[in-house]
Amino acid sequence: MAALRAAVGADGVLTDTEVTASYSRDMMPLAPSATPVAVVLPSSTEQVRAVVRACAAAGVPIVPRGAGSGLSGAANAVAGCVVLVTTRMNQIIEVDADNRLAVVEPGVVNLDLRAAVEKRGLFYPPDPSSYDWCTIGGNLSTNAGGLCCVKYGVTTDSVLGLEVVLADGELLRTGRRTVKGVAGYDLTKLFIGSEGTLGVITRATLALRPLPQAPATLVAAFDSTAAAGAAVATIVREGVVPSLMEIMDQTSISAVEQHLNTELGAEPGCAALLICQSDSGGDAGRRELAVIEQVCRDSGANLVHATDDLAEGRMLLAARRSVLTALEVYGAWLTDDVCVPRTRIAELISGCERISRECGLRIAVVGHAGDGNMHPTIVYDPTSEREFARARTAFGDILALGLRLGGTITGEHGVGKIKQEWLAREIGPVGLRVHRGIKAALDPDNLFNPGSMFSMS
């Protein structure tokens, strides 16, 4: 403890259990957590190095975290650990508009970066749902996605280089400031999505894009999920790349309609809504939306509405983004993030309807239809042990369904402390062995986030 105070100053070490408890877990209710022995808030790379060296010397595990918006328990404290919080390292060090890049510390809030680069006519695409409070460091560690991914990819696609503190306190610099580069192994992308198990990211060089055109928005209502799924598959097949393509099932729609006390433009009994945007601008944007509109009509949409109005588009997106909040009227929620081939979305939704009937719990399906990344969200009574148990079973049933459909157990939330067994199932024994080999090579004493993602034995 003295070493930690020497490393970051007395005000950077929290030990009051009432305070440290608030740093013990993220937003995933299923994941186990513990109260950390201390929470440290370093302000610089050098302080992170000192903390890592102190913990390594004392054999105390470190769980790195940002804002704690994660949905897999990756940032949850483990017994006897120090939680290393990066939120004080929140400087945007550089925005280089000429080379379209930014250099940031890990504690920068996603929205703050977006706003800062937008002033320079630039765009940082990754936009996880928690973008107004999650941090870039957490986004990097989980390889976060968002609504932008159908056109702009996930976090790893926007990163040029990293600075990482390793388990022995040494500082590793990966990547570069140039657009291309193949000097050595792609360590940048190895650390991205490694969920704090390989090191602590203390700085990142991010690739920016030109600010896209103002988006035009289209909403289409379907009276079957199969029709909506067929529309998505055909849009993909037609070669249109919308900047956003979201789907909401009947349960999501009615929850949001009640929550916002509004109609989403759908007739009563509407089974699925598609919300699409194009940010191509001009006639390219109009052409894209026209193709999408035609496909939706051909697939049996009973309502299609397109608009250039920015306020209306924002309102539709706000409705989409409010699904989880809207569901809280009915209970606590537990959200999956399976990703399936885009041709299998309708099957995923109908499978979730079956699982809902089997477990007797409401399951709302909402998701990023454009890339097949779906969020079936199970609603349960948090005061009922039995409902929680049924929710847990349904959570696993949905993962199994995703795998059966040729998908992955996690499209953007990560493995964390809830899907270790599922990871082993997805990647198999050879994959697991390679993971353990890499972890052992970089973190031989299992200092960083032990037991998260996979166990070493």
Added chain:
Amino acid sequence: MAALRAAVGADGVLTDTEVTASYSRDMMPLAPSATPVAVVLPSSTEQVRAVVRACAAAGVPIVPRGAGSGLSGAANAVAGCVVLVTTRMNQIIEVDADNRLAVVEPGVVNLDLRAAVEKRGLFYPPDPSSYDWCTIGGNLSTNAGGLCCVKYGVTTDSVLGLEVVLADGELLRTGRRTVKGVAGYDLTKLFIGSEGTLGVITRATLALRPLPQAPATLVAAFDSTAAAGAAVATIVREGVVPSLMEIMDQTSISAVEQHLNTELGAEPGCAALLICQSDSGGDAGRRELAVIEQVCRDSGANLVHATDDLAEGRMLLAARRSVLTALEVYGAWLTDDVCVPRTRIAELISGCERISRECGLRIAVVGHAGDGNMHPTIVYDPTSEREFARARTAFGDILALGLRLGGTITGEHGVGKIKQEWLAREIGPVGLRVHRGIKAALDPDNLFNPGSMFSMS
């Protein structure tokens, strides 16, 4: 040798030294090579596994290779090795147009894949200069780039998953068939660009894009490289993303003009040409080219010519692609592939002019201006030991210049067997230690391509 014949059949093992010599090296004259003890041509993943197990048991190193079009000696044989050639594994196993992906064996020629998916209205972007004879396996192992990268990224941006034979003969499957996925470490991108040092890629799942619109082309001539460099920086700054933006310096231009017996539309004494394309189509494409045209004029271009004519566009690109061939009139060539921030291109070109004067050799600079990846190409008399020595010195001087300008030693060709010391210089001792740790974890006996990229001691 018996084990190899058992593994791949007698016709899959070559030992005649006149034949094996032709598999001893790639296209980089600087790199050391040796004659392999055998060349094996497996036809299946199982055969690759058998070869790897046989070599591992006998302690014989394996150098994997495709067509041998590489420019860093990565595929060059080392003493006492078996060269494992993947060209017989040349099946396109699947093209799934609905999910925009293809599954291929490593020996498929890049152009064959492009043609096969184009028939389905799809596009595989990576287009290294050797695209008409290089293989996908080699592209994956070097993380190859090309002319497309300014808009579509490098090879790693088009890969969803891999099948890799590891040093113990086990088969690792990485990645997935879905657009997104964060289950575990990003092993796919770790193997891409690892230059055959970690395993043998036997299958790849590739992400495809919709076929872009027919390209419109613009060529601009400048009477100083500084003006051309300024135009590139301003185009980037203006937020235009052309589908291609190539630069040729005076030496390249005159070599090509002589070679093709044509004028490239430039006045005599033209110092630099920019060739740009937009594949956005319609008014979006016209808008992009109009911005580029205006920027070129404002930057002092003395000739700007835009055309929708496909044949004329192809001719201009063919001229650009013929630079290396054109230079062969003057001697052998040695090409660098430094990548610098896009604002530093003019400085790179003027630095190469200085190096050319110092070494007394012709240096043509041609490159992918849109992403700062430049190919200064040194021309020397291959019969003169002294010229070759001077060319080697100039090659290193250009790498040092690239690093000084904030760039990397290799944007797309790789480290191979010529830039090991430069890699160490670029990534530093901590980076090198991490590389060695990962290599040791995956290939403890240093079976695959030993000494390439970096040495283990």
